[in-house]
Amino acid sequence: MTDAQETAADSSLRITGGAPPEDGGSSVTEAPIPLLEPRDGIPPVIADEAGLAEVIAAFAAGSGPVAVDAERASGYRYGQRAYLVQLRRQGAGSALIDPVACPDLSALGDALSGVEWVLHAATQDLPCLREIGMVPTRLFDTELAGRLSGFPRVGLGAMVESVLGFVLEKGHSAVDWSTRPLPEPWLRYAALDVELLVDLRDALEKELDRQGKLEWAQQEFDAIVAAPPPEPRKDPWRRTSGMHKVRRRRQLAVVRELWQTRDRIAQRRDISPGKVLSDAAIVEAALALPGTVHALSALNGFGHRMGRRQLEQWQAAVDRAKALPESQLPQPGQPLAGPPPPRAWADKDPAAAARLSAARAGVSALAEQLGLPQENLIAPDTVRRVCWEPPSADVEAVVAVLRGYGARAWQVELVTPVLVAALSAEAP
Numbered sequence: 001m002t003d004a005q006e007t008a009a010d011s012s013l014r015i016t017g018g019a020p021p022e023d024g025g026s027s028v029t030e031a032p033i034p035l036l037e038p039r040d041g042i043p044p045v046i047a048d049e050a051g052l053a054e055v056i057a058a059f060a061a062g063s064g065p066v067a068v069d070a071e072r073a074s075g076y077r078y079g080q081r082a083y084l085v086q087l088r089r090q091g092a093g094s095a096l097i098d099p100v101a102c103p104d105l106s107a108l109g110d111a112l113s114g115v116e117w118v119l120h121a122a123t124q125d126l127p128c129l130r131e132i133g134m135v136p137t138r139l140f141d142t143e144l145a146g147r148l149s150g151f152p153r154v155g156l157g158a159m160v161e162s163v164l165g166f167v168l169e170k171g172h173s174a175v176d177w178s179t180r181p182l183p184e185p186w187l188r189y190a191a192l193d194v195e196l197l198v199d200l201r202d203a204l205e206k207e208l209d210r211q212g213k214l215e216w217a218q219q220e221f222d223a224i225v226a227a228p229p230p231e232p233r234k235d236p237w238r239r240t241s242g243m244h245k246v247r248r249r250r251q252l253a254v255v256r257e258l259w260q261t262r263d264r265i266a267q268r269r270d271i272s273p274g275k276v277l278s279d280a281a282i283v284e285a286a287l288a289l290p291g292t293v294h295a296l297s298a299l300n301g302f303g304h305r306m307g308r309r310q311l312e313q314w315q316a317a318v319d320r321a322k323a324l325p326e327s328q329l330p331q332p333g334q335p336l337a338g339p340p341p342p343r344a345w346a347d348k349d350p351a352a353a354a355r356l357s358a359a360r361a362g363v364s365a366l367a368e369q370l371g372l373p374q375e376n377l378i379a380p381d382t383v384r385r386v387c388w389e390p391p392s393a394d395v396e397a398v399v400a401v402l403r404g405y406g407a408r409a410w411q412v413e414l415v416t417p418v419l420v421a422a423l424s425a426e427a428p
Contacts, residue, residue: 035166038191042184043094045084047101052108055087055095060111062092065140067118067197070125071177071190075274078266082128083177088194089115096190099132100180106133113137118201120156122224130229139221142197145204148213148220150371160196163203168192211371216410220376223408235330241279246286249329253321254286256330261317277301277314285318338381339388355387359422366418378415382407386419393423 046052059066071084085105088094099105117136119125121143129135146154153159157168172189179186208214233239237259246252259282266273281301290296293311296318297303302311339345345353363383367374374380382405391397398419402412 030165032161032165032167035160035168035192035195037188038094038195040093042187042191043096045096045098045182045187047098049102052097052102052105055092055097056108056111058092059087059089059095059108062089064090065116065118065198065201066112067194067201068125068129068134068136069119069190069193069197070128072128073176073178075174075272076176077178077272078270080128082125082132084182084190085129085132085134086190086194088197090198094191094194096187100178104133109134116140118142118197120159120197120200126224127229136225139225140201140205141221141224142200142204144220144224144376145201145208145217147376148217148372149204149207149211156193159204160200163207164196164199166196168196213372216408219408219410223406240282242283245283247332249326249332250322250324251286251289252330252332253324253328254289254318255282257317257321258282258285258314261313285314289322290315290318339384342384345388349388352388352390354425355390355422356384358425359383359387359419362418362422363415366414370414378402378407378411379405383419387422390423393420395420398423 044051046055066087066089069086070082071086072080073083074080077083082099085097085099086094087097097105097108112134114137116138118140119136120141122139122141126136142156142159143154146159151159151162153162157170160166160168169189169192172186175186177186182190205214208217237256240255240259243255246255258277262273262277262282266276269276278301281299284299284301285296288295288299290299293308293315296315297306297311302314339352340348342353342356345356360383363374363378367377370377382402385405386398386401391401395416398416399412402416402419407415
């Protein structure tokens with residue numbers, strides 16, 4: 001029996017609200033069952049090589065897909081490293097691994113090579129798993145499966161409730177997972193996150209198959225596995241919240257200098273940059289261009305709790321930006337790597353604006369017909385690029401362009417007729 005079958009009498013696809021109903025059938029609306037304890041109890045946290053070796057052997061000998069999850073300390077620590085890894089597999093049970101004590105999990109990753117990994121919102125966890133040597137060769141993403149199936153709410157708790165009929169306790173999702181030792185309620189929460197993940201996968205596979213979308217989902221999962229690590233973001237300081245208020249180049253230089261100073265401090269102290277200095281404070285200083293520590297201390301975010309030494313380091317950053325020659329000041333805005341913002345199209349290129357309007361309308365109608373989000377049918381950026389620099393309005397040309405932008409085969413097949421029609425749209 002599967003986990004959910006042992007937990008309740010019936011773990012087949014149960015729709016308690018918000019899910020695609022069976023064709024011609026009525027939704028099951030029993031009250032969801034709270035899932036309060038992992039079936040086998042809370043597993044011990046693996047924090048040494050001997051324990052890790054036992055886990056590797058057990059999971060290598062297990063059967064079927066393996067549920068995988070990771071907890072980070074976003075908002076507390078610098079970066080996005082994993083502070084707890086959870087796994088569950090038939091025949092192996094559940095495991096909780098401390099990747100701080102066991103920073104190299106490549107042997108575990110190797111033992112699970114060829115096994116399908118089940119993750120929820122895989123692209124969030126794969127970067128931190130990659131850092132510790134865990135890279136899947138096969139994947140099933142339950143969040144993405146939910147999107148393709150047409151579920152309006154695709155968080156793990158919502159999916160487990162609407163599909164399997166169980167309620168997961170989600171009160172510890174935003175805690176500081178770098179805490180040691182981890183409190184028992186947090187460990188219970190972490191173990192429960194993988195308790196029913198394979199059951200959710202099995203139910204969603206049936207639903208995707210019923211809707212004729214299983215092959216689409218597999219292409220999406222394969223694309224996630226094959227995707228290279230993302231390139232480092234260019235000029236990350238430009239993503240400072242509130243940047244739209246900063247217009248002058250000298251002010252932009254202050255944002256850049258304060259952001260970079262904050263980042264160095266945060267990295268050295270292994271603390272979230274927002275806990276060192278808020279984005280709002282950076283923007284406030286950039287707009288005010290304070291000339292002294294006293295003037296800086298009067299600004300929001302630099303108040304009485306900040307010591308003289310701290311104020312001096314921030315004022316020094318402001319002074320460095322103010323002393324830069326004009327040639328070294330950043331330019332406003334970011335160089336565009338693609339089309340301009342759509343709101344500017346009508347003035348810049350009315351024909352392109354007409355193409356985009358037709359394409360958006362066609363994609364929206366098709367997505368609604370198929371019961372999935374527009375952004376999963378085709379990336380909005382791809383639609384914009386095709387409409388801004390259009391190929392000839394024939395099938396072969398559009399297919400080639402879509403493939404070049406990384407669209408999957410199922411997307412190309414469905415969207416090509418829509419875009420071919422849109423590329424023939426005339427400006428008013």
